[in-house]
Amino acid sequence: MAQKPSIPKGTRDFSPAEVAKRNYIIQTIKKHFEIYGFQPIETPSFENSETLMGKYGDEGDRLIFKILNSGDFISKVDDVTYSSKNSALLTPKISEKALRYDLTVPFARYVVMHQNEIDFPFKRYQIQPVWRADRPQKGRFREFYQCDADVVGANSLLQEVEFVQLYDAVFTDLGLKGTTIKINNRKILSGIAEVIGAKHLLVDFTVALDKLDKIGEGKVKEEMLEKGISESAIEKARPLFSIAGTASEQLERLRGLLADSEIGMAGVGELDEIISTVENIGLQSAQLQLDVTLARGLNYYTGAIFEVAAPEGVQMGSIGGGGRYDDLTGIFGLKDVSGVGISFGLDRIYLVMEELNLFPDSLDTSLDVLCLNFGEKEGLEALKLVASMRKAGLRADLYPTAAKMQKQFKYADKRGVPYVVLLGEEELKAGAFVVKEMKSGQHKTYALDTAAVFAKDIS
């Protein structure tokens, strides 16, 4: 007997019902991307390794799926490297390509390669899978979809405001009420690191700070000490641990804390402008919240940082994130192009919506009407009827064999078909077809040539 097939850890098959729900989310996101003036692009599933490596930090490099070279790749490795058993040295010799890790870096690469064809500011969206060699958990997969929208070539803070509105628009449309859009600014984090004299440890400082709400003040301090941040520096950062209140109150305290840091004050100014503009315009269902402990590990962010938390009570990591990166294209040789963008985590949004039961019932219906098969002669007539129903825009199908009524009805029931058409000997003689509405059990008769009337009746 053949062995049981399986799929790799952290990957999934999607059933028709699941695909319908995923498409619903994608369509909604796509609709708003386009309403906001973004244009779609697509990039390859895999890139040259040097395009990706080193862009996401050491941790990121570890999580990038590397693709083995083709051919007899091992014989081309020199003996010293081969026998060193050092993965870091050996990897670049046997792997030149890697699966994309996110959509932002490939986009930066795209912008640089196509800079002469692009009209700036360039607003693009991209909905494609990405891969991470992570250990799977709930809401964490090795293959998952990101839905990104970015703008490059525009420095205005209005872009940040627009992205907050975009998040709000999408989540409102999906019926996902009560999301929290957390915002912070990398410059504030830099300013704090500068003020407390830990500028060189910025990343360690922010990564630790990011965990404040999760592990508490004590543990955060512990981790900072471990990373080599001095006791006195942590003491200086103390006000951060208890900062609270409205955005403007928090900003006021930050102004006091960061008075001596030019970059820190710049960050406060930016945040102030973004938040006050959003407050001025108003949001539909989301909530914008200043969170000075929000860090995000990606080290290419330079200005605003976003992260979206699911509604309260749902156990899920962030369902979206993004920020401004002033020099991402610089790595690929194009200077002075600022970008800002956000990402929607499709797979996590799906899980949250499933948990909150937010998918519309209509997604379950994959067929509007099933025509039962009574035999050769009747079947032929039914096929003509089905054709005219399809022409009228209905999703219609004919049961392929003249199986027993019970079986055909059972099939219709299972598929969740709302209407079943009976076209048997009697109907054929009368030049009519009978429609049974499955939910009510009621019958209605139509003339054979009036499929369009029926279509109109049920729409």
Next chain:
RNA sequence: GUGGUUGUAGCUCAGCUGGUUAGAGCGCUGGAUUGUGGUUCCAGAGGUCGCCGGUUCGAACCCGGUCUUCCACCCCA
């Protein structure tokens, strides 16, 4: 990458301190019902107990390895 956890029928799960032919519910197939589904009744099919190895007279059960699931780290959508 570190630590833990899980795996028995299509699905959800029982299975005693190791002891003959591994069970239930749901689902599936057929029938009661040759033009009416969702209810009911009857019958039936379906399992290398994740995989490999070890201990034992004997392993679903104990041990080791491996894969998978979920969880906590790390990190992140």
